[in-house]
Amino acid sequence: MRRLLLALAAISWVTSIPALGGDEGPPLGPVELLYLEDCAPCHGVTGAGDGVLVYKLRTKPPDFTSGRYKFRTTAQGEPPLREDVFRSITQGVATTPMLPQAQLSEHEAWLLADYLLGLIRRPRGDDAPELLQVADAPPRTDETMSRGKGLYQQMECPRCHGDRGYGDGPSAFSQTDAQGRSIQPRDLSYRPRKTGDRVEDLYRVFVTGLAGTPMPSFGDALAERDRWALAHYVDGLGVDEYERGPLQSIGEEAVGLEIATRAAAALAARGGIRPPPE
Incomplete structure (x- = not known):
């Protein structure tokens, strides 16, 4: 039942998400709602890269559950750092539907990064992945x-x-x-x-x-x-x-803008996630 609720939330693009849950099971948590609003249309309810909008995309979304992240600062075969996921959320990926998620606060972006890392299904070692240090490039000659x-x-x-x-x-x-x-x-x-x-x-x-x-x-x-x-x-x-189109787009940003606009409206109506008091 809980997975059904998640699927319905993703398909409806969350205008009625706050009402879901009820007597059928525990209500969806604020970070789950955030994921459904911002990520699930492309990445799918479980993060497997099978969202309802995949058919529209040339750049196919990754399977978060596999732990395989393209854009990271860790060694081959290692999962990404929190910072890697946070960077993709806040900076986006050029030419793709993955826009910078400017509607999120920094606190919300970190929560979402942790949620995505929690979707990884393969066993993870006890040691944290090691950051790859890249020095400044030597001169071109x-x-x-x-x-x-x-x-x-x-x-x-x-x-x-x-x-x-x-x-x-x-x-x-x-x-x-x-x-x-x-x-x-x-x-x-x-x-x-x-x-x-x-x-x-x-x-x-x-x-x-x-x-x-x-x-x-x-x-x-x-x-x-x-x-x-x-x-x-x-x-x-x-x-x-790249030749720029409407709104300076150079790829599939229009699809991402549609998702981000709906997600921002839902977030504004529901209220954001406040960081805990210091």
């Missing part, structure tokens, strides 16, 4: 770019991303994610990037990989010097900006 170009070929990046980074390599159209859904490699020639537009962001991806996708970690395969060279070279491929 002709030697660095030449070395990076060679590494781009050596690591077989063109198989997916193409020789010029257009995402049109021979394997580009046969890629699937961990859920078996068809995905396409990133066109590296365009900005902004989902992972961030700094060289340091690319370096981090080369160390961590993108969990749940075919993009591997190069943490063990390349020395630090080579990872920086490859990051500089790939960064140099980003020479174009």
Whole structure:
């Protein structure tokens, strides 16, 4: 019955959420309501990436229950830090429906981050994941770019991303994610990037990989010097900006805006979650 209530809340997009619960079971908690308002339309009631709006999305939502997070600052195979999840909530993911959730207070964003981490179903070790420290990028030089170009070929990046980074390599159209859904490699020639537009962001991806996708970690395969060279070279491929549409959109932001608008209205009508008194 409780799962049925959650499903009904997600489908109705929560205009009547405060009335749900009643005599049929315990009422939904404030963080559960927050999740249903902000996340469930895309990510699903249980967080499995199977929300009611998935059919509208080119960028498919991840399965939170698997613990595989693309955008994190932890080693390959490790779950994300709270800070990683908080950052995705508050900063969003460029070109996707995942907008910065500006309707949330900082306290609410942290509560939601903890809720998402609680959805992970696989066993988690006793030790907290270790933060990956990324130093400032070394200067870009002709030697660095030449070395990076060679590494781009050596690591077989063109198989997916193409020789010029257009995402049109021979394997580009046969890629699937961990859920078996068809995905396409990133066109590296365009900005902004989902992972961030700094060289340091690319370096981090080369160390961590993108969990749940075919993009591997190069943490063990390349020395630090080579990872920086490859990051500089790939960064140099980003020479174009996405054409902006209405409201400066460059991807699927319109879908995210629709969800965020409804969620903000529900949150305003119900009242936010206040932090505990100090």
